[in-house]
Amino acid sequence: MLEIGLNHYLVLAAIIFCAGVFSMVSKRNAIGVLIGVELVLNAVNINFVAFGKYSGGNTSIDAQVIALFVIVLAAAEAAVAVAICTNYYRNLNTIDIDRGDAVSG
Amino acid sequence: MSWYEQFLVAGTVVPLIGFAFLVFFGHRLGKPLSGWFTVLVMGTSCVLATCVLFSWHGLSPADRAELTAAAVSNQFYWADMGSVPIKIGVKLDSLTVIMFFMVTFIATWIFVFSVGYMAGHSDEIDGQSKYHRFFTYLCMFAFSMLGLVISSNLLFLFIFWELVGLCSYLLIGFYFDKKFASNAAMKAFITNRVGDFGFLFGLMMVFFFLGTLDLDQAAANFRQQYASSTGLFAIGYSIDLFGWQVSGMTLATLMGVGLFCGAMGKSAQFPLHVWLPDAMAGPTPVSALIHAATMVAAGVYLVARIFRLLTPDAQMVVAVIGCITLTMTALIAIVQTDIKKVLAYSTLSQLGYMIFGLGVGAWTAALFHLMTHAFFKAMMFLGSGQVIEGCHHEQEITKMGGLHKKMPVTCWTFFIGVLAIAGTGIPWTGPGIGGFYSKDEILAAALMRTDHWPPEAEHHAKAAPSDEELESGLSYRLASDSPEHGATDTSAGHDSQPKSEQAHGPSELDHAAAHHVDQAALVARATDSEHPTSPLPKWLFWFPIAIAYVTPFYMMRLWWLTFMGKPRDQHVYDHAHESKLMYVPLVALAVGTFFCSYWVFRPLLADAASAATDATMVVAIDGHAHDADHAVGLMLHHDVHRDLVPIVGFAFLIGFGVAWAIYRNGLELATRISSMPGIAFMHRALRERLYIDQVYDFVLVMGCRGFSRLCSVFDAWVVDMVALLCAALVRRIAAFSGWVLDARGVDGVVNGVASLTKYAGNAVRQPQTGRVRNYVLFAAGSAAVVLLLILAGSGAWSAVVGWIGL
Amino acid sequence: MESSLLSWIVFLPSIGAVAIMLLPKALTRVIAVGTTLTTLVVSLLLFRTFLAGGDPAQAESVFGSGYGFLHYVQRIPWITGEGFTIEYFLGVDGLSFPLLILTTLVMFLSCVASWNFSHWKVNKGRKAYFVLFLLLETGMLGVFVALDFFLFYIFWEIMLLPMYFLIGVWGGVRREYAAIKFFLFTLAGSVLMLVALLGMYFYSADAVHQAMASGGVEGIASGYRPDVMITGGTFDLIELATNQAIQDHFGAASTMLMGFRFAPFAFILLFIGFAIKLPAVPFHTWLPDAHVEAPTPISMILAGVLLKMGGYGFLRICYPIFPGGGHDWAFVIAVIGVISILYGALCAMAQTDFKKLVAYSSVSHMGFVLLGISVMNKTGFQGAMFQMIAHGISSPMCFFLVGVIYDRAHHRRINDFGGLWLSMPKYGSWATLGFFASLGLPGLCGFIGEIYVLLGCFEGRSQFGWAVPMAVLAATGVVLTAGYVLWLIQRVYLGKLREEYAGFPDAGIREVFILAPFGVLAIVLGILPKHTLFNFMNGTLDLMVDHIVSMNRHFDLMNQSYAMLGG
């Protein structure tokens, strides 16, 4: 049987990271972009937790703590970002981020 | 300071004070008064000069030498050049004294004449009277000219040289409302500047190679270097000049030629002669004073002063230029119909004689000719001024004729001038007038250099004429008729030599030859390709001889057409009149012409020849020259002048005769002759002054202006452009992006860079689309690229390190 | 002897500027003229020393120097750190003294020339104009007396902005273009200077530290100040030039900056910076534009003083500190000089704009400065310096002459003038004097500089084979100069009186008051160069040349041995 090890988690995290980045770049919907951000943050969390588990002999709970912090950060960020999205929608009647190109150059 | 110097300085400064006074108060003094004030000023100078002249004449050569030496120690410390001190002072010698007298005397009478000349409407420019301005300029000129004469230093000579040029410019352009006058003024100044360019060049070489700008010091150093084979004459010495290796001897020649270039400009020698005929645009007194008597003679004076710095080659250049000038301009004079133009060309021709004379070594004779010519030519110019003023500014001799009835004094004084310039005299015996002594002496020297040179050895034993004989030109002439007389008193000749250090030159040189001149110097001299005393080519003699026939012809033509025959234009004839204020100076100068031909001048000049005696390489073959003993002795022995008689003795008669024959009955015959085939062509060429002016105009003036315009365009379009590459780059980028540069975009370096920046600014802002996805893409993409680079670097940090190359 | 006199001279105009800002508008012009006059008078106090001066013993006790007797020295540490010193260091010697006097004089006269400026009729920013004018004076005076490179640089830049506005606000039609061009060119130059400035500082620090380390001492003796130890890098211009350790390090073939040999590289950086100001072809294109657009008084300053700062920079910084650089680049500099002379003259000949012509003539004249210094001998330096002063007198005069008719005719097209000497006889005479001075007529100031430079070139041929040909080429410029000046005079002043100019009033008292000092100086300087100028500056220049020559000889030996060691 294949033993699930650190590398698997890391690869998973990398894949999620890439998916997140891809979604950030490709989505025109602001919410979609935010979801991409969440994906990346979750990739980070997977990394941290995996490192916390697999780092040999380390009894520190830094990794878990950090993961918790990241979750909080993600929540805060989402809160602010969604608020801004709402404001955006109120002003532009859309959440298509490509429509917001008035300020440029 | 001896009182001689004080008088000379005072005589120089008085016109300056007059100038300053007129500058500030001239317009208050008003029309006749400022003129008379100027006469007073000049008269004062003249009195001072006269005192100096006669007192100096009375001194023994030894005393003169002492005074000359003393004057050197009274110099004023003017400035340093690098670490070489430049001092200025009075060059007190016989040449200065007589030049000074000549200038002040002629100037005084011409000023008197001017008061008369300007009394009418001649002082008006475009209807405004500029009376005092004219006299202000004249004062300035007098000051500059006198300063030039007394300068002991080449630099100061140059400064005054330019100042007389300035005055000449201002006075030629006096009627500046006339286009031709201002053109002529400009032409005069610029042509002179071309000559001065050479002068400057010579000056620099003197300063650098001889380490001084003092005339005497320079000559002494030149001599010393030659004697000891150092400096310029060091063995194997050469410098790189525009890629050519130039030897010391050639440099010395260049130095002489450079200085002579200045003289070429001022004395209007070919090819810089073009300005002088045009300079007749100035008021006639100015033509008389500046462009006949004094300033144009300054070139001759300069060559005389730098005579000791010339090399045989340089001297040859001087002779050749003189010869060309005297020939060409005399021919042109034949066909001119403007009274002043004829005189101008005759002046050119006579200046050519003087230069030629210096070129062949006839130092004293050339300067003697300068003196006599100054008097009679000034007189003739004033005569022409009288005619022009009398005929209401009619200058064409074709419209004159028969004026002797209306202006007898003018007519006959003018005739004296004609006689003088033609060299009238009784062959074999004398007496003669003006050119008979001076010009023929030049020709005699030329003959000697062509036919009897180098002199045989036995002539060394021959003695110089005695002191008393040298005192007057006449006795000298007589002495030349009886060679035995001169040969009797050898020791007297030696004793009579001035005791200045220059005069001791020959004996010192002998001394040096015996004891000091080392082998190297001898080798150096032996290897010189030119023998210092090589004979002249024959044509250099025959051209001046031929022109000696032409001169009486054109002068007679001028005189006859103006004063004799029947009036050709009744209107002009009716108006003609003579003014007393104007003919008094004519008479005075006529008297002066006689005076200068016989007394004082010639012996003093012979004395002044000490200034040429220690000429290192060239030969002054008259006066107390370097080889005084045998040069003069040779002349006496062979009696060159006697040899000349068959050749030119009757030239004046023949010239007069031919002219009289052709113009006796007016212009018909002349017109017929000039329209003969063959002659017609020459006639036209001469009338057009051999097209030299046109060529200069086309090649130099237009060329220069064209080139300058080119430069200007170049400046606006190229230099002001981005380094070409930069502009091209901008254009390339612009083409690539379809962004068309506006005209100013490539206007200049700065503009180009600015556009480039502007373009770059636009380019770097392209990603700033305002779309956040693009931002993210761009940022993430950049990061990804860097990441890829890292990975591509074989995946290892050390490899990345290697990639960076550190 | 510490003295604050120079500080007073430098900052008096600034005080005036503040006064103008604070006091009512009616007093503006009076204060401005008063301030410049006061500055002039105070600067004339310096003559006390220089007339008494030339007394080396006294100078020794004042300063004790091998090069440059400094007077009225004021030095206060300004910015110091560990082994780091920028000083407020002012002093005046024979090099800066004539230029200082020239500056105060030209500023005074151009201030008077600004009195009846046409803009005042519409009352356009009179206060601002004079404030900037006076600030400009502070900057220029500062440049001439600052002996700390950093301070020098600050003053150098300070004068930039006022000049920019003086051209840009009160200038002609294309004033903005001209002003920005001036600004960009000058700033580009000063940026290069900044590189050299820092390089010089660090390399002097290296030199001193090496010397200290090799000698095992706490500091090395100053090159010119007794009882002073140098322990680190320095901006002191005199120290940089005279300290043997620093000079050795600068001149050594092994000292490299950015991959180039230090001395020639730093030299050329500085050279370009100063050549832009001079201006030398091909860095000159800002000048015609700036001159044409600038108002008359500003043109006077530009030509009279600003251009001299370039030449001063060469003499004060480039040559004494990098004698080796000067030697290496001599040919290039001479070529640039000769090209400037000829090219400037040719361009001038083709101009139809009166001011542009005079501007190009400046390029031509300043070419002589470049040529004179390139040969690095006494005559050349003296000539270059004299030429600067002479040009500082003749060219403001010419610009003012242009301004006078521009005030009346409101155009500057040379070909449309004619016969002005008839309508304005007094003015015409002054003009003749001014233009002949610019032409270099002997007896007037322009001549002395030119002939000294040419003679210097000839003298330089023992060192440089090309010197004589250069001199010959440069001398042809004399003919060209005569050509364009006379042609100009003919077209503008001579000829028939034209109706449209017939009614022009002749030069007024104020105008004569401005022209007269220039005219008189042009004559006096031409006649008595030694007593009016050479006496004051030769001491310094000679010492400087001696220093340069001996240093170069020293470097030759040093680098020979370096080459022999296989370096």
Place this chain on the structure above:
Amino acid sequence: MNQLLGQAWIPEGVDLFRFSPELTLVATIVLVLAVPMIMGRSARLVGGIVMLGIAAAGWLTWRVAAEVSGQGVAGMSPDPASAMLLVDNLSCFFKLILFFFAACVTGMWWMGSSASERNAPEFFVLLLGTALGMALMVGTLNMLLIVIAIELASLPSYAIVAFEKRDRAAAEVSLKYAIFGAISAAIMLYGISLLYGLYQSLSFVEVADGIATDLATGRNGVIIAVALLCFFCGIGFKISAVPFHFWCPDAFQGARIEVTTWLSVVSKAAGLILLMRLVHALAAAAGAEMISALAPLAWGIGILAMLTCTVGNLSAYMQTSVKRMLAYSSIAHAGYMLMVVAILAVPGSVGAASAVSALLVYISIYLFMNLGAFGVVALVYWHTGSDSINAFSGLIRRAPWLAIPMLCCLMSLVGLPPFAGFMGKFWILYALAEQGDAASWLYWTLFVVAVLNTLISLYYYMRVVVKMMLADDGQESVRAPAAGTIMVNLCGLLLIAMLIWAQPIKHFADRFSTNLYSAPVLTVDVGTIDQTTAHP
């Protein structure tokens, strides 16, 4: 339980004292929220409270600075070896700047917006929130705290940019800002996670030691590179280094002018100081023998700096909005400041002392230039309602006492004497030359690029100057509040004064930069790091 409590770390009085400026900020935030509930939503009242709070924080910082002077101390940490918070001269210096600037911005707000402000408490909560984040940012080497601080500084700033709820542009740019920021933060976190995985520590000092060891032995090269790259992405975003600068001009243009002023100086300065600390920690851990191993870092930062200032300057070139132009100019200036950070990437570099001190001087001077310039823009904007360059036309006539300080500030930004901007640039060039003299030609390249950029920048600053001084299209004169006029004129005067008294400024900066470069603040026993951690 008791045992656990016994082990728990309770901050002592001195720790709290060292943390008091931040605590004061927190208290002010609470007050700003609480007091209006009691005393009504008066904008002026809130402003007053904020001023007091900032003043108190500033005063406390000064006290702390006096206490820590000369040595770095750890605060708020049970284990001095891996302190969460560093209280040293550098952080004190920045906090002083920060609070001073916050006071100035509050002043601006007071003049311009307080009259019409209805959401003052919210505004200041957000503003002080960012201030708190920045204050933390400069005082830590712990990666967790770095993340928290950056987020704390960023999140309120997204919101504060969008503060004008009805403003379409503000809404637009705030979304961009938020998205861009969120992505940067996420990527940075990913990098941190990798670093943590490698070295099992959140203390960057330990991480740096680990990196140094790995580099010395040539292991983990790629992963370190990727991790650092991701890490620096987040900081690059804060500094707005190219290519993470895109948000900057948009956000600055869309935001209120006080906010723009605020962000243009301190947020970048905080990011720069953080980056400087990190780079310095890396270099200190690496030691002088590893110069070449860290060369890519130096080059990376150097190239980033060159790109940043060049792109910033070139982009500013054609801007028509002065505000946006100044935004680009702030990018360019960040580039200049980044250059000196590149010096620190050289272990044991000779120029480190000059570099840090130059950066601090630059920040102090830059603060006044930007304050003055934005101040004038604000005053003109409040009067004319436009920040376009045309609004400045003929300003010298319309409001001479605005035009003159504007001129001073702009010329100072160019770096032209007699304005202090020259000193700032001079010290940077000085540091670069010093380093260039001793080390690689990177620094001379940077030098030349900086100098060329000065020339380019001249052009666009001059455009404003030309508009102000030389153009005049007859607009009415500008009436500006006296306080604002005085403030900008003070800035102008200060800029001249700071050149004349360059010495004290330099000494001030020297003093506050000493213990950063003289020795590592904290030493870590290398033995405690387990280097056998498994990783892919």
